[in-house]
Amino acid sequence: MSSVASTGSSSTSSANAGSALITSTGIGSGLDISAIVTSLTNAYGAAQTNALSSEQTTLNAQVSAFGTFSSALDTLQATLSSIDNPSALAAYTATVADKTIASATTDSTAVPGQYSLEVQNLATAATLTSAPLASGGTTVGTGTLTLSVGGASTSITIDSSNDTLSGIASAINNATNNPGVTASVISTTAGSRLVLTGTNTGAANTITVTESGGDGGLSSLVYDPADDDTTLTQTQAAQDANYTINGYAASSASNVVSGAITGVTLDLSGASAADTPTTLTIAANPSTASTSIGTFVSAINGVLTAIQSLGGYDDSTQTAGALNGNATLESFQNQLENILDTVQSGNSGGVSSLADLGITADANTGQLDTDSDTLSNALTANITAVGDLLGGTNGIATQLNTLINQYTGAGGLLSSVNQGLQTSLTQVSQQQTALQAELATYSATLTSEYNAMDTAVAALKETQTYLNAEFNPTSSSSSSSSSSATSSLSSGNLGT
8 A cells, every 4th residue: 555655655655746847848858849839830821921921022022013114104194294285386486676675585485576665664663752841850730631643542640759861761651551652751952852653564553642640740741733732742743654565655663564465574774765766576485495305305205214123134144023914004005106106197387297297216126216407407397387296285295194194193094002901911910810829829739749848858867767766766767756766665665
């Protein structure tokens, strides 16, 4: 019985040791369980992990590639506004022979022509000046000043706080409803004078000043020709500009004249010498058109470069572009080439295609090259025909603008493509998350199994140690168990 009890005690000790070994991975077996589990888990998920990672890399590369392509299209589209309007492309300039008389600018509605221009007088604003006083601080009087310009007027209260010449000038300038008058004080050898100046030119902008109430001192600042009351002196009358175009008289309240000649704005700056008109010439400016077309060609080449880079294949590196074989990119390329090959057989002036402007595709690179001489000759000979080829309803630039809008506009093809790519990236991310959860479960299962094995091995080793002690008491590995067993045998406690 004592033998059985002794064995049971040893078994309990072995079980407890095994339980303790569960938390000490590999102590029983001597194996690196953590490394083994990691290796097996990585091997188990390697194929799926690599496939998802590869798919994610490809999708991100396509998102970036379409971003590059979209940017190139935006750059091209920005250049179209300067060439899709035939009149704007012509970019007529206006030149005044006598620059002391006037200058001129044009808009897209201008047409070629030559005109005779003579300026009799410029438009001016009214100026009124007071009689001199000792200084700007001299008291003038109190009451109410009413200033009128055209149909607008305001009344200004003058009291003891602002009844000096300078105070009145400040009150006028700060008036809430000032009708268009500025006031200043000038110092002369005779004294200080109040000067009122209209802010707008033209005969309709005469200034009237009346006063009422107060101590009567403001009567020295009145200008009311209708009532024959003019203590202020009009030093400059408000008048319209008077000029002639091709001998026909015209007038303007402003010295900046729009509408006198279609598409031309005149900026009058001086009166002509008597009976000495100057020449105003409206003519096409080929250099402006040449610059616009050059910018357009560069932008086209930018798009072609993007297409070749993103959709091509490099034989030397055996590397395909991120959009190699992509149907969206190939479709755009085909439509672009068709538009660039446009031939307008009915166009005038011998300008029916880009080749007539000296713009042709390089056989080796596919890029557009421009023969500057051919382009210059076409622009000089018939800039209107060039404008018709590029702009208008069926112009090349107009067609390109429509095509690009189909791709980059709201709800366009590129927006749909990007949305699809983002959806795919989301799905890949979800699959990666699911895979990581599966691998975590797999790793935990392996760890549990290996720990169970390790516990079993630890128990076996414990049993082996006990048995060695029981049946080989002289073994150097025997310790207290061996001594105990010997003592038991000596006392006769173990039965046969």
